[in-house]
Amino acid sequence: MINKAAELIRESSNPVVFSGAGMSRESGMRTFRGEEGLWKEYSPEQLSSISGLRADPELVWSWYRMRLIAGKNVVPHPGYYALTYLQEQKGHLPVITQNVDGLHRQAGQTDVMELHGSMRTASCIDKCGFSVHLTSELLRADPPVCPDCGAILRPDIVLFGEPLPPETISRSYELAEGCDLMIVIGTSVQVWPAAGIPFAALEGGAVIIEINPVQTELPHSDNVISIRRKAGEILPVLTGFKEKR
Ligand SMILES: [Zn+2]
Incomplete structure (x- = not known):
């Protein structure tokens, strides 16, 4: 064979x-679903959707920050x-x-x-055209915001409910x-x-x-x-x- x-x-x-x-x-690379604390405490809609990101950007970005740090040395x-x-x-x-x-x-x-999509880049949630490679410096901001228009950034992955x-x-x-x-x-x-x-x-x-x-x-x-x-x-x-x- x-x-x-x-x-x-x-x-x-x-x-x-x-x-x-x-x-x-x-x-x-860890697949967090099911095993990680935040998934138990919050729903996928809260952690991984545009409405969840707008409602509580600090929470959602702390979740992505954790995933990015966990994947950094992979x-x-x-x-x-x-x-x-x-x-x-x-x-x-x-x-x-x-x-x-x-x-x-x-x-x-x-x-x-x-x-x-990709976890390596993020872009402006209001689609002003800003897009950036996710650096650790950027990740220190809580939450990271668009330098062009001040809206929050979103990771460039397909979020819950998006096609x-x-x-x-x-x-x-x-x-x-x-x-x-x-x-x-x-x-x-x-x-x-x-x-x-x-x-x-x-x-x-x-x-x-x-x-x-x-x-x-x-x-x-x-x-x-x-x-x-x-x-x-x-x-x-x-x-x-x-x-x-
Ligand atoms: Zn923007």
Whole structure:
């Protein structure tokens, strides 16, 4: 199975990557939902929506500050660098991700579609056009405000009740329908509309290589190869990437 998957990757002329939370978790990125105190005390609407942010910006920013600090020392695992290596080999490798941590970009991937936005930047809640890379200096302000108009800043992630960015979604579906191989990593394929992306690839005639230690919603089919391993271990093997030591 692993040899077959490696051969498919070698021979693919138009591969696309689709990644979810499992990819990040392997790097030690925590997924706070359910386990962290603030989630128990406050609802998702209070902590992660535009109305919650306007109602209590100090509370909401203290929550993001905690998440950002927790993620500060997280670095991409070898699976990410294997994808960067594959991007170099193929000349181009679009990545569609449900993750907001920016680890694909940090590892050198250049064509990354972030379906749920990015924790790395923030912008003006009143849409005056101001946008900024989230620095620790900026995070010290409580809450951080827009230097242009004085409104509060919002993290550039898709918040509760907001739609996924339409252009990112439509380009992702286009890529899925047009690819010959989709590498699906660390996603349970449960949350729509993102979950439809691998199914669009299958309908378009692509083969799927799925990398996930646990069972997912993807169908059993001749066109789906499921490898129940960690991405950080198996992606270097599948792509022929040798870690620099
Ligand atoms: Zn502004």
